[in-house]
Amino acid sequence: MKNHVFIIGGGVAGCEAASQLSKMGFEVTLAEKEPVLGGKLNHWDRLFPSKRKADEVTGILSKNLEGSKLRLMMNTEITRVQKQNGGYTITAGSEEIMADAILIATGYETFDARIKEEYGYGIYENVITSVELEQRFKNGNKILTSKGEEPKRIGFVHCVGSRDEKVGNHYCSQVCCVTAVKQAMEVKEILPRSEVFCFYMDLRMFGLQFEDLYRESQEKWGVNFIRGRVSEAAENIDGTILIKVEDTLAGRPLKMKVDLLVLMVGFVPSPGTHNIGKLLDIEFTPENFLKPADEHLDTHSTNLPGVFVAGTCKSPKTIADTFADARAAALKVKEYLDMKNN
Amino acid sequence: MINEGKKIVWSQYQKNIANDHYFYIRSCIRQNLWPGSETTFLKIVRNELGKDVIEDANHTTCTGIGYHTDLVPLETTMTVVARLFALMTERGYDNMISSCITSFGIITEILETWKEFPETEAKTREYLKKATGREFKIPRNLAHASDIIYKFRKEIGEKGSRKLVNVKTGEKLKVVEHIGCHYSKMFPHKGVGGAEFPYVLIGMIEDWGGEVVDYPERRHCCGFGFRQYLVKANRGFSIACTKKKFESMEPFKPDFIITNCPGCNYFLDRWQYVLSEMEGRTFAEDENGIPVLTYEETAGLIMGYDPWDLGLQMHQVGVEPLLKKLGVEFDPQKKYLDKNGNSLGVPEKPSVLNFC
Numbered sequence: 001m002k003n004h005v006f007i008i009g010g011g012v013a014g015c016e017a018a019s020q021l022s023k024m025g026f027e028v029t030l031a032e033k034e035p036v037l038g039g040k041l042n043h044w045d046r047l048f049p050s051k052r053k054a055d056e057v058t059g060i061l062s063k064n065l066e067g068s069k070l071r072l073m074m075n076t077e078i079t080r081v082q083k084q085n086g087g088y089t090i091t092a093g094s095e096e097i098m099a100d101a102i103l104i105a106t107g108y109e110t111f112d113a114r115i116k117e118e119y120g121y122g123i124y125e126n127v128i129t130s131v132e133l134e135q136r137f138k139n140g141n142k143i144l145t146s147k148g149e150e151p152k153r154i155g156f157v158h159c160v161g162s163r164d165e166k167v168g169n170h171y172c173s174q175v176c177c178v179t180a181v182k183q184a185m186e187v188k189e190i191l192p193r194s195e196v197f198c199f200y201m202d203l204r205m206f207g208l209q210f211e212d213l214y215r216e217s218q219e220k221w222g223v224n225f226i227r228g229r230v231s232e233a234a235e236n237i238d239g240t241i242l243i244k245v246e247d248t249l250a251g252r253p254l255k256m257k258v259d260l261l262v263l264m265v266g267f268v269p270s271p272g273t274h275n276i277g278k279l280l281d282i283e284f285t286p287e288n289f290l291k292p293a294d295e296h297l298d299t300h301s302t303n304l305p306g307v308f309v310a311g312t313c314k315s316p317k318t319i320a321d322t323f324a325d326a327r328a329a330a331l332k333v334k335e336y337l338d339m340k341n342n
Numbered sequence: 343m344i345n346e347g348k349k350i351v352w353s354q355y356q357k358n359i360a361n362d363h364y365f366y367i368r369s370c371i372r373q374n375l376w377p378g379s380e381t382t383f384l385k386i387v388r389n390e391l392g393k394d395v396i397e398d399a400n401h402t403t404c405t406g407i408g409y410h411t412d413l414v415p416l417e418t419t420m421t422v423v424a425r426l427f428a429l430m431t432e433r434g435y436d437n438m439i440s441s442c443i444t445s446f447g448i449i450t451e452i453l454e455t456w457k458e459f460p461e462t463e464a465k466t467r468e469y470l471k472k473a474t475g476r477e478f479k480i481p482r483n484l485a486h487a488s489d490i491i492y493k494f495r496k497e498i499g500e501k502g503s504r505k506l507v508n509v510k511t512g513e514k515l516k517v518v519e520h521i522g523c524h525y526s527k528m529f530p531h532k533g534v535g536g537a538e539f540p541y542v543l544i545g546m547i548e549d550w551g552g553e554v555v556d557y558p559e560r561r562h563c564c565g566f567g568f569r570q571y572l573v574k575a576n577r578g579f580s581i582a583c584t585k586k587k588f589e590s591m592e593p594f595k596p597d598f599i600i601t602n603c604p605g606c607n608y609f610l611d612r613w614q615y616v617l618s619e620m621e622g623r624t625f626a627e628d629e630n631g632i633p634v635l636t637y638e639e640t641a642g643l644i645m646g647y648d649p650w651d652l653g654l655q656m657h658q659v660g661v662e663p664l665l666k667k668l669g670v671e672f673d674p675q676k677k678y679l680d681k682n683g684n685s686l687g688v689p690e691k692p693s694v695l696n697f698c
Contacts, residue, residue, distance in 0.1 A: 123343060123539070232561060234557075234559070
């Protein structure tokens with residue numbers, strides 16, 4: 001009899017792991033609380049560094065699943081998990097399902113920018129998040145201010161909800177710097193006459209070609225980078241946004257008016273990640289992500305035998321790293337089940 | 343501006359404000375600057391709202407100005423504040439109200455320090471006992487006086503005879519609010535509405551029929567900032583701060599300003615005169631300046647009290663244009679007369695700012 005693997009979460013990590021485990025010959029069930037697979041990637045237009053369409057990647061994810069004999073459970077929430085007979089009984093929707101192993105891929109949520117009250121998100125009409133800007137790109141909407149005018153000056157605020165002790169998130173979200181560079185270039189592509197400013201603490205261009213993007217953004221597109229954290233935003237009488245920032249390279253405070261302010265929101269653990277961690281009694285990291293068994297040697301097992309983690313439920317990751325992590329998690333699950341069977 | 347977004351923020355910063363039986367501590371400077379404000383507060387709370395509020399003639403400064411200028415060490419400040427607690431305890435009260443924002447900030451800071459470092463509380467108790475023989479209980483509830491007016495703003499509005507409306511046009515008056523740094527910037531959860539979008543004064547303005555002006559430099563310092571003014575060499579910086587605020591609010595054409603803090607009221611009022619003398623300009627139409635009132639004075643106007651009993655003649659910027667908008671009847675001849683009809687003296691006429 002085939003071993004049964006139950007995967008929670010149908011984003012990039014969940015889908016890729018499901019595809020791999022299915023290819024390995026396991027019986028796989030994939031539960032997703034939303035009506036569609038793909039997770040946050042569905043909201044993205046183009047991906048760094050190549051500006052490849054996100055739809056292309058979600059298409060490949062779906063295609064990989066097509067040939068698999070896995071069971072998909074959409075619109076399904078997990079409400080109970082019980083250890084039973086060396087495996088687990090999972091209450092998924094109205095069903096009780098037995099599994100030999102569980103792989104958690106419940107992903108991340110973007111930081112709620114309203115918590116950074118000083119930026120006025122949700123109050124000032126021309127303050128938006130990087131997610132909302134990406135949706136405008138994806139939907140082919142024009143980049144306009146709340147008054148329907150083309151913005152002449154756009155500011156990007158890096159590290160909103162990341163590396164920020166004030167909101168309790170000390171960690172770097174990894175992808176926001178390069179996303180800001182990508183989005184800044186895309187804005188210049190659409191609005192070539194606009195001025196674009198990125199306000200950063202330091203730029204963490206760790207991936208191959210990321211540094212090239214940073215250079216291209218300046219040399220080809222004229223994006224301005226100002227090293228300094230925006231301290232506050234306020235709304236002018238005409239709806240434009242007044243920002244205050246310290247230019248730490250020039251060593252002086254700076255006050256600037258922008259027509260549109262984009263907040264680069266970081267990663268936080270998703271509610272699903274929090275809930276499943278509590279439900280199963282999995283250990284959390286100090287940052288409230290799910291804690292793997294070993295930070296170097298085993299980043300997929302958890303404190304519970306037969307329960308594994310993949311993707312951004314355990315830390316912020318790029319799409320490429322999430323794919324790689326999901327495949328590695330699938331191998332770890334296989335290793336566990338092979339040992340169990342022998 | 344999306345008001346619904348502000349409401350979400352406000353909902354996260356609501357504080358418990360005691361309902362009755364208050365021990366009131368006055369400000370060092372307010373009685374000189376705006377002598378009607380504290381009297382009006384007591385009159386409203388006692389006579390209009392029927393609450394029990396007492397004060398003690400033995401109460402002293404909280405040392406706030408000395409503390410923030412590094413003249414008074416923290417241990418001394420804690421002991422002096424502990425003595426205020428002892429006076430309250432001896433009178434059998436445990437709900438403290440502070441008239442001054444800096445006192446409110448000082449007391450809040452001390453209470454939070456004692457929570458984090460209990461040994462400092464123990465030391466303070468020892469110092470107070472040695473120096474005065476007194477003991478004290480920590481207040482069960484600490485409120486700034488504006489919290490009390492905020493809590494009962496609807497009752498004041500209902501009892502009052504006036505709204506913040508221009509009686510000639512029927513339009514809501516545009517009001518700038520300034521809460522003062524020590525109200526909630528240090529401890530956002532200790533103030534109604536938090537630090538970034540404080541609600542304590544907005545609640546009053548909205549419930550009394552006015553319209554709030556949210557201008558870009560709303561959060562900026564009034565110009566006091568202690569060292570900016572108290573160190574004479576820094577006064578240029580002080581007035582530059584205030585000027586920045588006025589230039590920012592000017593396009594919104596506010597009818598008046600409500601403040602929460604003694605220093606803020608002083609600087610937003612007095613520096614308008616100084617700026618007019620220095621630069622030959624004001625920030626309101628017809629060289630009238632923008633009147634600056636305390637929340638108690640505003641509440642007094644809502645209640646229909648006589649403006650000269652409220653002490654509005656003590657403001658540098660003339661309040662008469664505002665009184666006319668509100669439909670307040672007043673006798674200009676009595677402006678500079680005391681309660682017995684004696685002259686208080688008439689200030690020198692400014693060269694630019696209108697003098698009513």
